[in-house]
Amino acid sequence: MFLKRKKNISNLMNTINEMLDVIPTLSDPYVGFADCLHALEAIHYHLSIEEKQPIKTIQKLDVVYDKINHISNDAVTEKKIEEIKIHMNKLIVDFMDEVIVKINVLFLPYKASMWDSLDTIYKTVEKDPNCVATVVPIPFYQLSGDNAIFAYEGNLFPENISITNYNEYELEKEEPDIIFVHNIYDDNNALTQVHEKYFTVNLKKYTDMLVFVPYHISSFILPREDNKYLAYNTPGIKNVDKVIMVNNHVKDSAVRNGIPEEKIQVLGSPKIDAIVNALDSEEDYLEEWKDCINGKTVYLINTGCMFFASRPFVNFERLINFFNIPRFVENSVVIWRPHPLTLNSIINYTPSFSQYYNNLVEEIKNKGSLYKGVILDESIDYIPALMAADVLISEDGSLLRSFLVTEKKVLYIGENMPEGSLLEPDTFYYAFNEEEPWFKIVKKFSRGIDPLAENRRHMSSQVYVNVDGSSGEKIFKEIKKSLLVEYSEI
Known part of the structure; x- marks a missing residue:
């Protein structure tokens, strides 16, 4: 089960527990019980479609379901509710222990020539047995004068990259745990514009970790204090959870421009990895x-x-x-x-x-x-x-x-x-x-x-950090750690 789905189910289980506390105060307790049963049915569905079904968890869920489903009008007492909650808590414990988590990682490049800004992150995810990587090149528009020319470059990516067509990937259904993008300009770029569906404000609806890895390498020339990088002043930056930067000088500039320091990770650029790997090979x-x-x-x-x-x-x-x-x-x-x-x-x-x-x-x-x-x-x-x-x-x-x-x-x-x-x-x-x-x-x-x-x-x-070819690996390691820290707090 992917991390975000497990997190959502865990939250739903906690909501059921909270509903059980409220039910005795309702004028019609069975409205509350019906909501609990609907929630348990939804959870049962997701558990049943797991490749390796969590048998103990499903058995505990069935016990809770039966006890709620067969409760009679005169049995709605605090003692009976407490008994159901004991079984509910056992269900939560088994669910957290038994259901194995994988991290659902989505890459949304738009231009094939910019794939190198994500490539070594993708290769790191591919090697991680606890992760699933999906690459979905997204459509965009080339802006020339008053014209917006539709473009899609999914057929131009390297042959060793497994590509999923954007028409076959449903963000609403998948709800990826992590999304990596290399363009956050939305409708603020004069030369290209990604399809509106993939604007950062829309992507953020479906993930808890939207990561911006710039398709450019920042300059070796320090920005003046009054200089504002477009990438760190476009509205899309507000929707991003993490921004990858190549050195502390760029970080300092971004912080001066109002980017929260906790969003920034100074880990270099996968584009440099690409050159290092080419030299080595x-x-x-x-x-x-x-x-x-x-x-x-x-x-x-x-x-x-x-x-x-x-x-x-x-x-x-x-x-x-x-x-x-x-x-x-x-x-x-x-x-x-x-x-x-x-x-x-x-x-x-x-x-x-x-x-x-x-x-x-x-x-x-x-x-x-x-x-x-x-x-x-x-x-x-x-x-x-x-x-x-x-x-x-x-x-x-x-x-x-x-x-x-x-x-x-x-x-x-x-x-x-x-x-x-x-x-x-x-x-x-x-x-x-x-x-x-x-x-x-x-x-x-x-x-x-x-x-x-x-x-x-x-x-x-x-000028840059991690120029030994390790940037992509370190980026994913740190992003994964940040995500799991947040998850451990649920």
């Missing part, structure tokens, strides 16, 4: 890339979803310049990985630029002469690109934060390290530092010159 890059990149220095260019949302033509020119690396750096290749929501953001914020973007994408896909050394990566999984890369060219963003674990070279798109960074300035190279322009830096890379190599050692542990 020596995960290879995509087969179709091998002929293009074998024996070459690989430059991975990461552009976030808002890269073209402001100053689009300036950033477009910068991107094209980076695409020229193979022209002047021998044995090099560029992989460009634009954020999956890039076009959505362009349509929302700089719609006049959309044709330029589409033309660029098509030119690269068609292997146009201008971009022969450029590979476009639009795959769901970003990890093969990170594993293939020798150098990441990027602004601040989740991909860069994940890349810290690899300890490889970073060419930061900026003049210098932003103020408030937890990393030392000499951790990165800088694309627009006047002292040494980026095209000179990449030429040095081709000659094996990398003076900052030692500075990058353990850089992820300077």
Whole structure:
């Protein structure tokens, strides 16, 4: 029996006990007895459908049922009620001891590319014999201008994940003990919106433990005191029981923004687990890339979803310049990985630029002469690109934060390290530092010159907790413990 159902039945049994105390004071005791019998019938049904039926508990329930059912009008005395209560208390003891509990854990991802923020939690639950894990990818809308385009990505998840279709899962019936989500924005996101049924205010109706594990990794740049993270200021945060954070700096910011400290658990990110596991397994890059990149220095260019949302033509020119690396750096290749929501953001914020973007994408896909050394990566999984890369060219963003674990070279798109960074300035190279322009830096890379190599050692542990691949396991362990503590108090 799942934990929440056992808790509900336990509460119902206590309610029956309370009703027995009240019955002698009723003008018509049989109305109260009828309610008790209906409650016992409901309990009997749930016990009877258990895979391993709790025989002793059912026998005790039958005794209580018979004593209530056969009580006569003149037998409604305090002594008779007390006798029934003695049997009722024996029933409660047997129920608590005999009925084995399993924890019903539900994962509600929406975009397949964000599954890595939940994956190692799911794998931990799968290994726990006292838990049942269900993954239900939920439908969402891609928002572009005035359009809301229905989307569902359940068919894009890894083959080793057992998927349940959202039409086949009834929240009202299942009442999961724990729900893990990586999106709590409800109707407060400009680019995507999950179906209303899965807004946090609705999910909270069916669970005692709604857990938010962000699909992003928080920045290594400390938030200013007046800065408010969207994730911790959206109304959905009020409906969440626990929020997972990557370090105490983010926690402090969230507390300043009004998030109760008891909601917060600083346990890292499963996204970092994904990189650690890939490094340990020596995960290879995509087969179709091998002929293009074998024996070459690989430059991975990461552009976030808002890269073209402001100053689009300036950033477009910068991107094209980076695409020229193979022209002047021998044995090099560029992989460009634009954020999956890039076009959505362009349509929302700089719609006049959309044709330029589409033309660029098509030119690269068609292997146009201008971009022969450029590979476009639009795959769901970003990890093969990170594993293939020798150098990441990027602004601040989740991909860069994940890349810290690899300890490889970073060419930061900026003049210098932003103020408030937890990393030392000499951790990165800088694309627009006047002292040494980026095209000179990449030429040095081709000659094996990398003076900052030692500075990058353990850089992820300077920023985040549990960077050894244990985050998902620790998250579930702590959430399970919190849930069982609450349950033990019933």
